[in-house]
Amino acid sequence: MLKLVFKYIFTILVLLFLSPLSMKAETTLQSKVDGAANGEKIEIEAGVYEGAIKIAKSVTLSGNGNVVLRSCEQTPIVAISGQAVQLRGVTIEYCGDESEGAGIYISGSNHVLEDILVKTNHFGIRLEDASGIAIENSSVIGNKNGNGIDFWQSSHNVVKNVMIKNVADGLYLERSDDNSIISNRIDGSRYGIHIMYSNDNLIEKNTSKHNITGGMVMEAFGTQIRDNVFSFNDSNVNAQGLLLYRAFNSFVEGNTLESNRLGIFVEESEENIIKNNKVARNFIGFQFKQAKKNAAETNDFSENVHDAQAIDSEDNEVRGNYWDSAAMVDSNNDGRSDIPHKSDPYFLSLTENIPGYRLFFQSPGLIFLQTMLKSPPEKLLTDVAPLINRDVQEINKESGQVDMVFMAFAMVTVSSIIFIFGRKRE
Amino acid sequence: MWTIWQYELRMTLRQRSFYSLLLLWVTVLSLLFLLQSSTPSIEGYTSITATIANVALYIIPLFMLINGSFTVANELENGQFRLISTYPLSSLLYISGKLGGQLVAQAAAFTMGFGISLAIGLFFGKGFSLEWMWAIYLFCIGLIFFFLLTGVTVGSFVRSRWQALTISVTIWFFLVMIWPTVLIGVLGHAPYTWVSPLMKAALFVNPAEFLRIILVIKLGAGAVFGQSYDALVNMMEAPSSWGVIAVYCGGFLTAALLLSSIRLNRRKCQ
Amino acid sequence: MNKKFLSIMMVGIAMLIIAACGKDEVKPAAIKEDSDKCEVCNMAVVDGPHATQIVLEDGKSMVFDDIGCMYGYLDKNKDKKFAAEFVRDYHDKEWIKADKAFYVYNKSVKTPMAYNVVSFKDEARAKKFADKNDGSTILSAEKLEDHSWERNxxxxxxxxxxxxxxxxxxxxxxxxxxxxxxxxxxxxxxxxxxx
CATH class of the missing domain: 1.10.287 (Helix Hairpins)
Incomplete structure (x- = not known):
């Protein structure tokens, strides 16, 4: 008897907990959308909505307070098509196991998404045959299973101020042209920005850190890559800041590539211009492989453990870069060194066929071997006129090195004590 | 053993040449720390780190090998060893005492040099990350340990100081300078699939390479060695790697001390 | 020290002899998702049906993220000695020798590098897939040799x-x-x- 009463109370409690918080999206939201006229504004009450909705007419949906749309079904939670749909201020939680599943699916044109947070088990936002879409001031947090924002045959779209974390590819563009990817931030993902078979896209002022690869441009024409930060992509054995693979006529300017395993890697790519980038503190600064007719000018290469290497590459114009490892003499005061700066590809060619030898990276003995077996001059990556000076960046002096002062003091004291007592005792 | 230890320490500390070594550390390290005035702070695995590590690899093993082998060879040559042999003292304790005394003296000199250079660097406005400093310091102390040990062992095998010098330089040249050349030469004949496992095995044979790889991995740059060493790098990144390092040090120490004490015992009998 | 080195060398030589004697069948290596990359296009290789593999005679194995990448490599490196090429069955991911597999080319099938070719372990499976997806062409291994690999x-x-x-x-x-x-x-x- 008592058991039954408890069960009854428990059931009521469960119902109380669940029912007022989560509503069926089909009955509440979808019917509102269906009933709305073109151009109407719909406010969504705060709360959790279960299920998926479809928006195919020009309406504006905006969340009032904490609005969460959640679904673990196969279909995307919000499917937008048609024209000029606006979605603002909602949280989307996709918990489904469908490998192609997504939080938001977009086709059609001229939609606006703003202040959206997508938490997803697979894809975040998918664009298919979409154009004129603006996605701004939003976030996508994934589970490494799918891409953050995925473009398929979608051109003339803008993605701005979006924070993407823990996904496969932060922004993935395939067969998508003339898109603008501006001021986004991608962390902890596989590839930050990944472009494939897509032309004339603009990648500007993005920050891509702690990914396997910061930016990856493959099979693409005319990509503009400006003022981005691709840094700390250093923990995977294949990690790199920026990779250009079969990329043509790209313009890479003013980017910062710092502390990556490999700063910039250009393979089988032609006629790209790489200019005014800061390539610093990478394990390997710059690498050309089967790359032709590219230009690398006025870049700043400093503190890279191995500054540059090239194999099977011809007709690349490398000049006027700053190399902190270069021996510099400027007899005619033109700001350019008279001594060309040469980088030997010995290590790269040694490890290309037998990667096992990569354990010798920067081994003193290997440097010794390399100086003995000088590669023929045509195989060297040569900067004919290295830059003597560079614009000194703002040096933010680290204050509060108290711990270091203490360490230095402790070391001197301890060793002094050993000296004194060691000498004295008879 | 402690008498030998104290005696060794005192003798070393009283030599004037010992302080020239201290001066060398201060000069070299300060110059390295002050290199590249444009960098506000030294941290991580960068060209500066690689340069410092390589300079350390060039100098420390050579000096320590010579010091270690000389300290034993000297006593063998000038008859002091015969004198000591008359005391009831085992060769193992004798050699341990010698090693201990040298180790403390050399480590103290290096610590002093490192401390002074740090102070100079800080005075000139350089920044250092604590983690980086410890990594480099322990790397150098590790080099001192392994090569003093090797030096003392060499010392117990040679007949004269002259021979000690030749063998020391040969070992240094072999382990530091032409190590990759030799390995590439030998492994060139091995089937492809054996290259990486043999490289890993060789790593444990050469303490200089072992320490260098540990340094790079501990500075978070293990990825540079590529896929073949991914498992090794992951293992060495974990905190448990200190256990591996400790076992390696212990094993090396035991092997070297046993080897040299057996050799010295034989000499006593002669 | 030298003794140790000598012994290592001896071990090495012994291994050489063993390796030379025992010549067993070539086996594909498992895909390591977090560190494998395509030999041709540098992309990470997913442990899925599109992964392919070449094993050279010296035992070196190279992985590719798309069948097209592998054929591109074969085409460019004719001077190398290949022991075996492997592709995977589209459904159960089993490794099969490339010359024994059946292929379907379909423009609407998405593959990592957009070569749009998938592989099957027998003809029946390939046929089933082709029947389900309009615009499919079944290719035998010989026919695949002449495939244009167009993906422009x-x-x-x-x-x-x-x-x-x-x-x-x-x-x-x-x-x-x-x-x-x-x-x-x-x-x-x-x-x-x-x-």
Whole structure:
């Protein structure tokens, strides 16, 4: 008897907990959308909505307070098509196991998404045959299973101020042209920005850190890559800041590539211009492989453990870069060194066929071997006129090195004590 | 053993040449720390780190090998060893005492040099990350340990100081300078699939390479060695790697001390 | 120290002899998702049906993220000695020798590098897949040798046109459409230049 009463109370409690918080999206939201006229504004009450909705007419949906749309079904939670749909201020939680599943699916044109947070088990936002879409001031947090924002045959779209974390590819563009990817931030993902078979896209002022690869441009024409930060992509054995693979006529300017395993890697790519980038503190600064007719000018290469290497590459114009490892003499005061700066590809060619030898990276003995077996001059990556000076960046002096002062003091004291007592005792 | 230890320490500390070594550390390290005035702070695995590590690899093993082998060879040559042999003292304790005394003296000199250079660097406005400093310091102390040990062992095998010098330089040249050349030469004949496992095995044979790889991995740059060493790098990144390092040090120490004490015992009998 | 080195060398030589004697069947290595990358295009290799593999005679194994990448490699490296090439069954991911597999080329099948070819362990499976997906061509291993591996945007254009005829075209899309044809010309042009 008592058991039954408890069960009854428990059931009521469960119902109380669940029912007022989560509503069926089909009955509440979808019917509102269906009933709305073109151009109407719909406010969504705060709360959790279960299920998926479809928006195919020009309406504006905006969340009032904490609005969460959640679904673990196969279909995307919000499917937008048609024209000029606006979605603002909602949280989307996709918990489904469908490998192609997504939080938001977009086709059609001229939609606006703003202040959206997508938490997803697979894809975040998918664009298919979409154009004129603006996605701004939003976030996508994934589970490494799918891409953050995925473009398929979608051109003339803008993605701005979006924070993407823990996904496969932060922004993935395939067969998508003339898109603008501006001021986004991608962390902890596989590839930050990944472009494939897509032309004339603009990648500007993005920050891509702690990914396997910061930016990856493959099979693409005319990509503009400006003022981005691709840094700390250093923990995977294949990690790199920026990779250009079969990329043509790209313009890479003013980017910062710092502390990556490999700063910039250009393979089988032609006629790209790489200019005014800061390539610093990478394990390997710059690498050309089967790359032709590219230009690398006025870049700043400093503190890279191995500054540059090239194999099977011809007709690349490398000049006027700053190399902190270069021996510099400027007899005619033109700001350019008279001594060309040469980088030997010995290590790269040694490890290309037998990667096992990569354990010798920067081994003193290997440097010794390399100086003995000088590669023929045509195989060297040569900067004919290295830059003597560079614009000194703002040096933010680290204050509060108290711990270091203490360490230095402790070391001197301890060793002094050993000296004194060691000498004295008879 | 402690008498030998104290005696060794005192003798070393009283030599004037010992302080020239201290001066060398201060000069070299300060110059390295002050290199590249444009960098506000030294941290991580960068060209500066690689340069410092390589300079350390060039100098420390050579000096320590010579010091270690000389300290034993000297006593063998000038008859002091015969004198000591008359005391009831085992060769193992004798050699341990010698090693201990040298180790403390050399480590103290290096610590002093490192401390002074740090102070100079800080005075000139350089920044250092604590983690980086410890990594480099322990790397150098590790080099001192392994090569003093090797030096003392060499010392117990040679007949004269002259021979000690030749063998020391040969070992240094072999382990530091032409190590990759030799390995590439030998492994060139091995089937492809054996290259990486043999490289890993060789790593444990050469303490200089072992320490260098540990340094790079501990500075978070293990990825540079590529896929073949991914498992090794992951293992060495974990905190448990200190256990591996400790076992390696212990094993090396035991092997070297046993080897040299057996050799010295034989000499006593002669 | 030298003794140790000597012994290592001895061990090495012993291994050499063993390796030379025991010549067993070539086996594909497992895919390591977090560190394998395609030998050709540098992309990470997913442990899925599109992964392929070449084992050289010296035992070196190379992985590819797409069948097309592997054939590209074979084409470019004819001087190398290949022990075996492996592809995977589209359904159960079992490794099969490339010359024993059956292939389906279908423009609408998405593969990592857009070569649009998938592999099957027997003809029945390939046929089943082809029947399900319109526009499929079944290729035997011999026929695959002559496959053009086309993946330029010609075909994409056709796809796009199809899409357009279905949807109501708007100005935006038309504009991008034109742009693409322009690019295609550029690409074509490029190809001519290279040859």
């Amino acid at each position: 945007r010609d075909m994409m254009m056709k796809n796009k046109m199809k899409h357009h005829s279905h949807s109501e075209g708007n100005k935006m899309e038309d504009a991008s459409h034109e742009k693409i044809s322009e690019h295609d010309m550029k690409e074509e042009h490029k190809k001519e230049d290279m040859h």
